[in-house]
Amino acid sequence: xxxxxxxxxxxxxxxxxxxxxxxxxxxxxxxxxxxxxxxxxxxxxxxxxxxxxxxxxxxxxxxxxxxxxxxxxxxxxxxxxxxxxxxxxxxxxxxxxxxxxxxxxxxxxxxxxxxxxxxxxxxxxxxxxxxxxxxxxxxxxxxxxxxxxxxxxxxxxxxxxxxxxxxxxxxxxxxxxxxxxxxxxxxxxxxxxxxxxxxxxxxxxxxxxxxxxxxxxxxxxxxxxxxxxxxxxxxxxxxxxxxxxxxxxxxxxxxxxxxxxxxxxxxx
Ligand SMILES: C[S@@+](CC[C@H](N)C(=O)[O-])C[C@H]1O[C@@H](n2cnc3c(N)ncnc32)[C@H](O)[C@@H]1O
Numbered sequence: 001x002x003x004x005x006x007x008x009x010x011x012x013x014x015x016x017x018x019x020x021x022x023x024x025x026x027x028x029x030x031x032x033x034x035x036x037x038x039x040x041x042x043x044x045x046x047x048x049x050x051x052x053x054x055x056x057x058x059x060x061x062x063x064x065x066x067x068x069x070x071x072x073x074x075x076x077x078x079x080x081x082x083x084x085x086x087x088x089x090x091x092x093x094x095x096x097x098x099x100x101x102x103x104x105x106x107x108x109x110x111x112x113x114x115x116x117x118x119x120x121x122x123x124x125x126x127x128x129x130x131x132x133x134x135x136x137x138x139x140x141x142x143x144x145x146x147x148x149x150x151x152x153x154x155x156x157x158x159x160x161x162x163x164x165x166x167x168x169x170x171x172x173x174x175x176x177x178x179x180x181x182x183x184x185x186x187x188x189x190x191x192x193x194x195x196x197x198x199x200x201x202x203x204x205x206x207x208x209x210x211x212x213x214x215x216x217x218x219x220x221x222x223x224x225x226x227x228x229x230x231x232x233x234x235x236x237x238x239x240x241x242x243x244x245x246x247x248x249x250x251x252x253x254x255x256x257x258x259x260x261x262x263x264x265x266x267x268x
Pocket of ligand 1 (some may be wrong): 076
């Protein structure tokens with residue numbers, strides 16, 4: 001394994017500690033960034049904001065023992081946001097260091113590929129796939145697995161990056177130049193065309209609705225200022241889990257060309 005020294009603004013340890021150079025989208029990057037998951041101002045800050053928005057699309061459980069399967073759960077950032085909704089939260093991920101943290105937040109961990117989930121057909125009332133599909137080599141396989149484990153009447157919720165030139169520009173070329181954003185975490189060749197995703201879900205009996213989302217501009221400015229001056233206040237669901245802060249809001253936007261949410265019910 002090759003190592004190189006990296007400086008500040010790479011999303012890697014700022015001390016100049018040796019960091020592995022890995023291919024784009026290599027899951028081992030999540031091991032190297034393991035300490036960042038639960039830092040709401042860290043390299044994965046935006047995942048916190050997206051988890052909040054995704055949780056808002058998760059309905060409350062309608063039966064005792066309801067199960068939410070969280071594909072590519074990472075360190076379980078969704079867990080505190082859905083904790084009051086009545087689900088047993090099962091998380092599936094390739095990366096053990098992330099799963100250990102998810103388990104510490106009440107997620108039942110399964111170390112597996114989201115394209116081959118060791119769970120029974122129709123066991124899930126909700127399947128979540130937050131910021132996962134743009135990381136897998138064959139996203140239709142993961143959609144097929146999501147549909148297989150989802151019971152009829154169950155809900156699929158997801159968010160991902162669109163396969164457009166604008167998305168590649170903003171999410172990779174621009175974002176990776178910003179301070180604190182990990183480099184190489186995305187492979188733009190894996191981004192997911194929203195219309196193809198809707199068609200694929202329909203093939204599996206899921207009528208997926210899609211909308212573009214983005215961080216609210218003012219809330220990001222307020223967060224950046226708060227982070228710069230260290231003045232923070234609590235965000236919903238996080239009051240007991242860290243310092244006070246102002247988390248930015250993810251808001252709907254007119255275009256799904258970059259970042260989008262999808263949600264829908266499995267009809268058959
Ligand atoms: C961008 S993170 C999102 C994590 C989490 N869903 C969230 O929003 O906080 C992507 C996650 O997907 C996982 N992942 C990538 N490919 C995967 C695969 N084929 N099967 C399962 N997990 C995968 C990674 O390990 C990582 O934890």
